[in-house]
Amino acid sequence: DQQVKQNSPSLSVQEGRISILNCDYTNSMFDYFLWYKKYPAEGPTFLISISSIKDKNEDGRFTVFLNKSAKHLSLHIVPSQPGDSAVYFCAAAQGAQKLVFGQGTRLTINP
């Protein structure tokens, strides 16, 4: 039973355009959501998070949107840069230590 799903295994975006990565979850008890970025042979790097009491959080080029009624969150990267090419994982937690990760989306930014 996959509680956190990233249905797009890969996404290709032109440099300078907006990248939108999507994530769906099934457990309505999740109250904290995070996005991580992972390069090959490295551990995941934290990007941005959002609490369930908010519907938007912004940090520079990265914005996370949360739609609780749809159990959906998305990460917007604008403008996209070549260095953004990586695998992006969304993760969810229920007020405690246990993060549940999605399958990941491989983002490729084309020059």
Add this chain to the structure above:
Amino acid sequence: DTEVTQTPKHLVMGMTNKKSLKCEQHMGHRAMYWYKQKAKKPPELMFVYSYEKLSINESVPSRFSPECPNSSLLNLHLHALQPEDSALYLCASSQEAAGQQFFGPGTRLTVL
């Protein structure tokens, strides 16, 4: 220091060997974690230590034995592993029992 370090980076071991993975953080975090990540899969939680006590064990086989000697160190002792245990083992830490987790670079383990 905002880093989680893990040693070794790579480890190859036989099924009868005993080895240990090490993880260290100096951010004053009181929660530390072990994850296992297979190729093209997301990280899966194995163990959580909170204030140096084991708080979560995700039904991990006993051939994996975690240890938290102090608040900065986390070990994973390995014994009689199987080839299917080959994976990237990630350590993470966080400020308290919840919130953003900082990950180390991982140990790539191969069991022959």
